[in-house]
Amino acid sequence: MTLSLDYAALSDVGRVRRNNEDSAYAGPHLLLLADGMGGAAAGEVASSAAVQVIRRLDTAQISGDDMIEALAGAVHRANERLSELVEEDPEREGMGSTVTALMFDGQRLGLAHLGDSRAYRMREGVLYQLSHDHTFVQSLVDEGRISQEEAFTHPHRNLILRVLDGRPDSDPDLQILDVQAGDRLMLCSDGLPDYVADEVIAASMAAGTPDSVVVELITHALEAGSNDNVTCVVADVVETAPASGSAPQLVGAAAELAQGSTGPGIASAAGHGGSGHGGGGRHANIDPEELRYAPRPPRRFLWPRRIAVVVVILALIGGAGWFGYRWTQDQYYVGTDGDFVAIFQGVDADIPGITLTKVFELQPQLQVDKLPAYNRQQVEGNIQADDLAGARAIVSELQRTADECAKKTNPPVKTTPPPSKPPVSTPVSTPPASKTPPPSSPPPGGQTDPDDCDGVR
Known part of the structure; x- marks a missing residue:
């Protein structure tokens, strides 16, 4: 119905x-x-x-x-x-x-x-x-x-x-x-x-x-x-x-x-x-x-209020951005700049149009290829530090490691002075020489441990 x-x-x-x-x-x-x-x-x-x-x-x-x-x-x-x-x-x-x-x-x-x-x-x-x-x-x-x-x-x-x-x-x-x-x-x-x-x-x-x-x-x-x-x-x-x-x-x-x-x-x-x-x-x-x-x-006053809200929001965003940038500039890390180790200020972040890092201290006395392979990989991947003093301590340790490897891979050459003339003496009969050769002594400078300085060029 x-x-x-x-x-x-x-x-x-x-x-x-x-x-x-x-x-x-x-x-x-x-x-x-x-x-x-x-x-x-x-x-x-x-x-x-x-x-x-x-x-x-x-x-x-x-x-x-x-x-x-x-x-x-x-x-x-x-x-x-x-x-x-x-x-x-x-x-x-x-x-x-x-x-x-x-x-x-x-x-x-x-x-x-x-x-x-x-x-x-x-x-x-x-x-x-x-x-x-x-x-x-x-x-x-x-x-x-x-x-x-x-x-x-x-x-x-x-x-x-x-x-x-x-x-x-x-x-x-x-x-x-x-x-x-x-x-x-x-x-x-x-x-x-x-x-x-x-x-x-x-x-x-x-x-x-x-x-x-x-x-x-x-x-x-x-x-x-x-x-x-x-x-x-x-x-x-x-x-x-x-x-x-x-x-x-x-x-x-x-x-x-x-x-x-x-x-x-x-x-x-x-x-x-x-x-x-x-x-x-x-x-x-x-x-x-x-x-x-x-x-x-x-x-x-709808539009003035909307504009005021937008201004406040932009100010908050700008303030947050400024504080965020200041935070990045208090960060330090150790990395590479060309062939040398360097201390960087900032953070290594890829943001289009914005640079958040720069070289703070270059270490021209410390070449990357003079470091062992393990340390070289660390530096190339960036070593984070708590502060500038921490970054400098990392560089000092890397320098010490490089110096030790240099000593091991290039030992100093020891020179032997010429023998002096023996004094004239009455000949004494000596027994016949043994056919067994005398034991050999290790070469000067010792042997380099391949694990300590592996990959040093």
């Missing part, structure tokens, strides 16, 4: 506010509400931009579990659009919007929610809240610190924690919901539930058509003293094609901006009238919506 929606949407600026920052849309496959915030002239821009992006889902012909992915993608695209708007005009920094959307495929609903606007479903006379408020007060209720009744009158009940604001962490709650013929769905901005009890909302939702219900709900909010914009979208789930409301409806700031309206007032596809400007205007010239988004207040 294929179901359809019979819907109506209405938005009122309220009795105190001078501009409408709510936007809403109702179509055959999508119910959508956004409540903008941020003061100045940014709240209506945020909600309108969010609705204009997300409303495209109404014609997307998406069904089943794919609705979740489609809703998430649409909300993220709307978030990117808000980021672009802030880049175009830094004065909009700090603006944001709630988003509550119900996507309908004829059998089920997909819900996307971010902020404190609400989604309700009435089934068999029982009203049930589908969305979960992202507010400070709701967090207190969730933690058991206050009751739901206390939350209704809490002084900070409008302090919102999560909204669509152009930042990358604006992720909505997502879920798939069942639906059946006879269900009545309702989306509303906080201007209704903050002033009208659930019992009164349920009584209004229990009878009448979607057109009459939106009018009655907004009337209740205004009579209760709501000082905020009030917007409602109501839809009945029916088995037959709806008798009315078949054309999509766009209300609130989205409709006003689309029509090029610059003055305050209401925009209603249901035909509800009234300017709603009574009640004394703004209190002390402060827009209440500017206080809703306290966790992320609007920032001024």
Whole structure:
């Protein structure tokens, strides 16, 4: 069985506010509400931009579990659009919007929610809240610190924690919901539930058509003293094609901006009238919506701040680089410079365009090829030293090794003086000479140990 929606949407600026920052849309496959915030002239821009992006889902012909992915993608695209708007005009920094959307495929609903606007479903006379408020007060209720009744009158009940604001962490709650013929769905901005009890909302939702219900709900909010914009979208789930409301409806700031309206007032596809400007205007010239988004207040001088941040980052990088360079110049090692051993200052690092080492002391008396093979390999691979004194000690040890090898490979030549003439004496008969030759003595200078000075040239 294929179901359809019979819907109506209405938005009122309220009795105190001078501009409408709510936007809403109702179509055959999508119910959508956004409540903008941020003061100045940014709240209506945020909600309108969010609705204009997300409303495209109404014609997307998406069904089943794919609705979740489609809703998430649409909300993220709307978030990117808000980021672009802030880049175009830094004065909009700090603006944001709630988003509550119900996507309908004829059998089920997909819900996307971010902020404190609400989604309700009435089934068999029982009203049930589908969305979960992202507010400070709701967090207190969730933690058991206050009751739901206390939350209704809490002084900070409008302090919102999560909204669509152009930042990358604006992720909505997502879920798939069942639906059946006879269900009545309702989306509303906080201007209704903050002033009208659930019992009164349920009584209004229990009878009448979607057109009459939106009018009655907004009337209740205004009579209760709501000082905020009030917007409602109501839809009945029916088995037959709806008798009315078949054309999509766009209300609130989205409709006003689309029509090029610059003055305050209401925009209603249901035909509800009234300017709603009574009640004394703004209190002390402060827009209440500017206080809703306290966790992320609007920032001024965006570009100078960004430039200052860049300058600080560059200064930190430059400082770290300078200290790093100074550290390298306190390092010493022993290596080769051509044919000779040398003490180097710095570190032997291959960084394009930067030289971190130089010859500090050349040792012209110490040739590399006069060292044994093992020591020569050490020097050619660089011998690290703790400091300059350590490097000089390494050079002294290498010099001593080279001198010892030079003595072993080039021993001094010992000269033997000519024998003096023996004195004349009386000949004495001697025994015949032995045929065994006398033992030989080692050559002068001894033998060179090949292991000590191996490879000396």
